Amino acid sequence: MPTTKEVIKQLSDHNAELENYFRNTIIPQLFIDKNFILRKFTPPAMKQFNLAPGDVGRPIAEIHENFRYLSLIENIQAVMDSNEILEKEIQTTDLRWYQMNILPYIKKEDNKSNGVIITFVEITFRIRDLKEQEKLISDHETLLDSISHDIKNPLTNLILAIGEFKNIGMENQQDFKPLLNIVENALTKMKDLVNELSESREGEYKYKSHAELLDFEHILEDVRLTLSEDIRASGAVITSDVQISEMTFSRRKLRSIIYNLLNNSIKYKSPDRIPEIAVKTACTDGRIIISVTDNGIGIEKDKQEAVFSKYYRLNNSMEGSGIGLYLVRELVVNAGGKISLESELGKGTTVRISFKQE
Numbered sequence: 001m002p003t004t005k006e007v008i009k010q011l012s013d014h015n016a017e018l019e020n021y022f023r024n025t026i027i028p029q030l031f032i033d034k035n036f037i038l039r040k041f042t043p044p045a046m047k048q049f050n051l052a053p054g055d056v057g058r059p060i061a062e063i064h065e066n067f068r069y070l071s072l073i074e075n076i077q078a079v080m081d082s083n084e085i086l087e088k089e090i091q092t093t094d095l096r097w098y099q100m101n102i103l104p105y106i107k108k109e110d111n112k113s114n115g116v117i118i119t120f121v122e123i124t125f126r127i128r129d130l131k132e133q134e135k136l137i138s139d140h141e142t143l144l145d146s147i148s149h150d151i152k153n154p155l156t157n158l159i160l161a162i163g164e165f166k167n168i169g170m171e172n173q174q175d176f177k178p179l180l181n182i183v184e185n186a187l188t189k190m191k192d193l194v195n196e197l198s199e200s201r202e203g204e205y206k207y208k209s210h211a212e213l214l215d216f217e218h219i220l221e222d223v224r225l226t227l228s229e230d231i232r233a234s235g236a237v238i239t240s241d242v243q244i245s246e247m248t249f250s251r252r253k254l255r256s257i258i259y260n261l262l263n264n265s266i267k268y269k270s271p272d273r274i275p276e277i278a279v280k281t282a283c284t285d286g287r288i289i290i291s292v293t294d295n296g297i298g299i300e301k302d303k304q305e306a307v308f309s310k311y312y313r314l315n316n317s318m319e320g321s322g323i324g325l326y327l328v329r330e331l332v333v334n335a336g337g338k339i340s341l342e343s344e345l346g347k348g349t350t351v352r353i354s355f356k357q358e
Contacts, residue, residue: 028098031105032076033115036060045120066093079104080113089123089225097127097225127225159187214254216245216281216290223258230266236275238262244281247288247357253331258292260324261351265294270346288357293350299343307341328353 028045032038038060041051050064061073067090079086079102086102098120104113162184220240224231231238247254262277269275278293299307308329328351332339337355 028120030060030118031115032060032118034080034113036073036076038063039115067091075102076116076118079116083111083113089127089221091228096122097124097228099123127228159184159191162187211248211250213246213248214251216247216254217242219251219255219258220279223255223262226259227262227266230263234266234269234275236266236269236277238277238279241278241280244283244288247281249335249355253335257328257331257353258290260328261292264324264351265292265296265349268294268296268349270295270297270348283357284354286357287354289352289354291350291352293348295348298345298347299341299349300345301343304341304343308339325351 027042029042030038030045031040036059038056038058040056045051050066055063060076075086075088083104083106085104088100088102089097090100091097099122101119101121103117103119105115105117106112107114217240220242224238230236258279262279265277266275273295276295278291280289280291280293282289308325329339332353332355335355337353339351339353341349341351343349
């Protein structure tokens with residue numbers, strides 16, 4: 001049996017190793033006990049908190065933090081109550097983004113939380129990449145739509161016109177017939193190329209994305225991060241009432257749908273008030289309902305169907321391609337869903353989509 005002196009030495013050695021870890025780790029970490037007292041922190045955590053060595057032993061509520069839009073105390077309490085890890089993307093006042101993980105520190109004796117460990121991983125560049133990716137996807141969709149639809153019709157008309165032209169009886173027809181054949185062959189090749197591109201798009205890109213079980217709140221948070229600068233610039237307040245969180249859908253499609261709906265609500269905000277956007281999910285008669293409601297400029301009744309047309313914009317002076325709602329309807333309808341719109345000019349708009357629960 002070890003002597004008291006040996007036990008003290010072992011504890012001292014363990015403590016020295018732990019202190020060495022805290023000093024040298026590059027991961028920002030906070031250790032908070034069940035009474036919300038700060039027990040220890042790593043040096044990189046000073047980027048998130050105005051911390052000094054004397055802050056150890058102080059209530060976390062008394063320590064100034066540099067987060068935007070975060071209720072840290074409530075998050076810590078939720079983790080201690082549930083004994084489950086909480087993951088959340090947060091932004092600091094210097095506009096950098098971090099993945100925050102709050103882990104419960106569970107005692108083996110009674111399986112209850114005795115506090116939490118909070119870690120931070122910077123994801124600023126990931127958020128920037130998401131924004132660039134969203135722009136590329138939007139530009140790609142616009143280009144493919146233009147090629148596969150807008151160019152196809154005039155090409156077909158040209159081919160038909162040349163066919164008719166060839167049938168016209170003219171004395172010198174033999175002189176220009178070889179030229180017409182060259183033009184006809186070129187147009188036919190272009191038409192075949194457009195058809196191949198259109199079939200490839202519909203078969204592999206647009207409508208056959210892999211469906212999977214998704215957490216709607218994760219998709220919504222991902223979109224919020226992508227639109228973070230627009231949200232900040234407009235002062236938009238986005239609230240959510242998620243009654244149904246798990247749903248089976250294509251991740252890319254659902255993200256694109258929510259992105260375009262939120263982006264429209266911000267873009268077409270009223271100049272007289274701060275944008276307020278409410279996102280809701282529910283289940284009715286075996287169908288999942290997702291709605292996005294805003295207090296923006298609204299849409300006149302005679303234009304509420306036209307807004308789903310390609311390249312249509314409520315105000316030509318506003319930025320954008322006018323393809324957002326068109327793409328949303330395409331994605332929803334081709335996934336077997338339905339989309340509807342309710343709006344009142346000067347008061348706001350609600351877009352509601354529904355699809356069968358798998």
